[in-house]
Structures are given as C-alpha cells and as structure tokens.
Amino acid sequence: MYHVGCQYSSVSASVESFRACTSKVAIMLALNLLVFTIGAICACHAKNIVLIVADDLDVVLDGMTPLASTRKYIGDEGVTFKNAFAAVPICCPNRASILTGRYQHNHRTFNNSLNGGCNAQDWLTSHETNTFAAILKHQMNYSTFYAGKYLNQYGDKNTGGASHVPPGWDQWYGLIGNSRYYNYSLSVNGVEKKYGAEPSDYLTDVIKTLALDYISRQRKDHPFMMVLAPPAPHHPFVPAERHNDKYKGTRAKLTKNFNTWTNQEKHWLVRMGPSPLPSNVLASLDEIYRRRWEALLAVDEMVADVHDQLAKQGLLDDTYVIFTSDNGFHVGQFSQPYDKRQPYEADIRVPLLVRGPNVTRATEFAAAVSSVDLFATIIEMAGVEAPSDGISLLKLLRDGVKDRTVLVEYRGxxxxxxxxxxxxxxxxxxxxxxxxxxxxxCQDAANNTFACVRRVAERENNVFCVFNEDEGEFVEAYDLLSDEFQMTNVGPAMGANKRHRFRDRLRKMTNCKGRNCVATNPPLHSHLDELSLLYTSMEDHFVTMI
Known part of the structure; x- marks a missing residue:
C-alpha cells in the first residue's frame, strides 16, 4: 500500500506546501483505494495453475510426437505458441528466467555451474525471493507445490544443501542436482530422501504420484499453484521399463542441416572437429533420439493422469495448464553430436501449450514469445501484477500481437x-x-558466448547474433523465411545500415530491464503504464481542485 502523510519543518509551513501535500495525500488515498479494489477483484478470480516443464525437449526434431495426450488435453483444448523461444538455451539459466521473468543479464545465472550463478548465493539472496511462487504465496495465499528438477546445482552444501526450501513453496519435492531417472535424492520439505533403482523409483512416476495426491486434497474455494518438472528427455535418456523399445527402429531426424560438412560461416566451436561425423557416432545418435522419445512416454502419461485428476475433483474448468521445456535440443545438426547451448532453432525453440479459462481451444499464436513471459502470465492468472522483462501470454493473445522481437543470451x-x-x-x-x-x-567453451535478437512477424522471420570470440566479434544472421535450416549466414554480406539497425536493437535488449524489454510493433502498454498515467491525471485534477 502507498504511504500517506504530511510533514512540515515548522508551524509556519507555506500555503503552497500545504496545498501540494494535501494533493499528494488525496492521490495516495485514491490509489490505495484503487489497489485495494483491484486486489479484491483479483482474489475473487484467482485461478489454479499447473506448470509442467520438460527437460531438453525440442520442437524442431519432432520432440512432441510421443506426447499424444499432452497435445490432446492441452494443445487441442487451448493455444499452441508456434514460435516460443528459450531466453537462454541451457537448463539452469532458463529455469531462472521462467521463475523470475528476467533475462539472463538481469538474473545473472549464466550457466549450469555454481560459479556461473546456478543456485549461487546471489540467486538465493537477490532473486529467489521474487519468483512467481513467492509472490503468489505472499500476496494471494496460494497453496503451492513443486516436484522435480529445480536448478542444476540445487542441494549443493555450499548453498544450503537439501534443507534449503526456496521461498513460496508449501509442498517441496526438489530434485537434488541434475536430472536422473533412478538413484537420486529429493529434498522433501527440507529433508533428503533417497530413491533407488526399482521400477517404482522412476522419477517421472514418483512426481506423478505426488502430484495426484496433492490435487486430490485441493478445494474449489482456495487456489493452488503446482510445478511438475520431470527429467525427460534429458541425458541419460532412460525410459520407464514399460516403455523400453517402444520406438525401436526409430532413427534421428535427417534435417537439411544434419551432419553437414564444415561450414566456415559458423562460429568456431561448430567448425571444430570432424565434419561430417563418423558412422559410429551416427549410430549412437539414432539410439539417443529414440530413447528420448521413449523417456517422454511417462511424461505423457503423467499429463493425462493430472488432467483426469483435475476433472475428477471438479477443478479442470478453473485451472490453467501450461506445458513447456527449459530449452530445445540438437541431435546431429551442423555435425554437433547432441546437446543444446547453441543459437540455432533446434536449441532455442521450445514447445509451449496453454489451456484454461477463456483460452480459445484449438488455436495457434504465431508471434515470438519467450520463457521470460511465463512469469508475467502466471502472475496475471493469479490476478496480481509484478515487474518482469516479459509480458503475459494472455495479454499478447488479447491484443493480437503479430510482430515481436525477443532476446536469446548465453555465456559459455x-x-x-x-x-x-x-x-x-x-x-x-x-x-x-x-x-x-x-x-x-566439444559442446561448449568459455567464449561460446553470444546474444541474439529473434524476430517473428507476418513478413519477417530472422535472427541476428553476435558472438564474443577471442579474435573479436563474430556475426551470424539468418533469414528463416528463405533459409529454414540456417545454412547461409547472411551476416557478412549484410548492408551497413541494416547491420546497424540489428546491432542497435541487440544493444538495447541486452541492456534492457522490465518494460523496456518488451519489443512489439506497435508497442504495447501494460496496466502498470496505465496506473502511471492515472497517477499523473489524478495529480493534475487534485491540484486544480485545491
């Protein structure tokens, strides 16, 4: 709430000071009343929210193929965002972006290591207290639940170990460390619990069991927020026993940029090593590809069972369900064996499906959206507002945005x-x-460091990236309208004026914070912008009255 009050240095305070102060008091009282009213309205309309975050799930290589129930119960019943991009194409930093609504240069989680900011002390003290969970819990008293992978370095003894439960979570089942399927530990509300190698210990199934039990105890008159973060299809690509060999014979997708000859127009890390890859590596890539699909089948079962449990409890109609991934994945593209961390479409594109109240079923949204938008989306679903570098997906849908640029960053x-x-x-x-x-x-290097602007509009589909390499800056740019597989780097031949415009846009976005990060054409206005305009208008009105 806004503080109101007047102070004077002496009894003989000027009339002008008195008039100015009473004007501000009146404005503050009016704003307090407005905030109170908005809060009351939002509390009445707060919805349940289920966020499901897969690990390393691609779109470009048909990663959604095994997820038939996911597409049926979320995509077909809601909206599919056709151009959703990871703010950072790597697990921990992009999960930080999802949780806080901040681009990497603002949350400063640079890679998956503790030294790179993953679950480091700065994260704990400066950012973890401002996640959507903390806000929903403290402002709206949501019931909250988390199960699965959190941040890659979660549980490190140097930053609290398993006893650390991030702020805002009532029920906490956080995976200690990086994705595993068996022989792992969970922090169960701050107490470490070890799991073994029995079929019943399969992590995706454990997450599902915990989720179904939690949903069964929820009431219609109290909103809840839950995050389910299964390990699939992350390395080591282990399916549940019941799904072994379900995709036997499936081979890696042979995209046009699969196993290419060395391309001198690509940055140096891609140029390293043998290109094309030897035959024994290709056989291993086929195995990885099919095992990833098989590992996803348990995720699809989890989604279906969560859907059915919500329906059984009579909660489905008042629940938003969001399905996405922390980043994409490549398998053989540009002769890189398998991983993420690159600015190419396989790595930065992620699935994003949303269903829920007032979301039109079986629709698609074409403009670019980012992982940073999930924070603002969840905040709006709960009926509150908080600053972020993104914008609510619901607002983008309402406003029919067709032209947007988002930022992709990574520090090697x-x-x-x-x-x-x-x-x-x-x-x-x-x-x-x-x-x-x-x-x-090699899949990474200290100077595999880049920033890109990725634009999608009705007549534009491009990406412009600058790498900070030892020999200086290296530019990669692609026109995806004519070059879907990013075979031809148009950066070197780009005209000076056009290159300047791209660089200027990139410079602004890599230094942006909050509303300045939202680049749409035409520009959008938020409720916070409207509140600022209201304040100015009310101040003028009250000054006139006095």
Missing part, C-alpha cells in the same frame, strides 16, 4: 577441474563437454 562454460575425456581438448580448460565417444567434439 569452461571445464571445471582437469578434464579426463581422453581427447586432445583435455589440455584446454576453456573447452568443456567434450567426449571421445562422440569424435571428441
């Missing part, structure tokens, strides 16, 4: 300790995630 990760892959790259600590099994290709 070096090896932690002495590598022992057996590759020549072991001598260079700046390289990381190298594997002898996969032709000693």
């Amino acid at each position: 990760e070096r090896s932690i300790g002495a590598p022992s892959s057996g590759c020549p790259s072991d001598r260079d600590l700046n390289l990381s995630h190298c594997s002898r099994e996969f032709a000693c290709k």
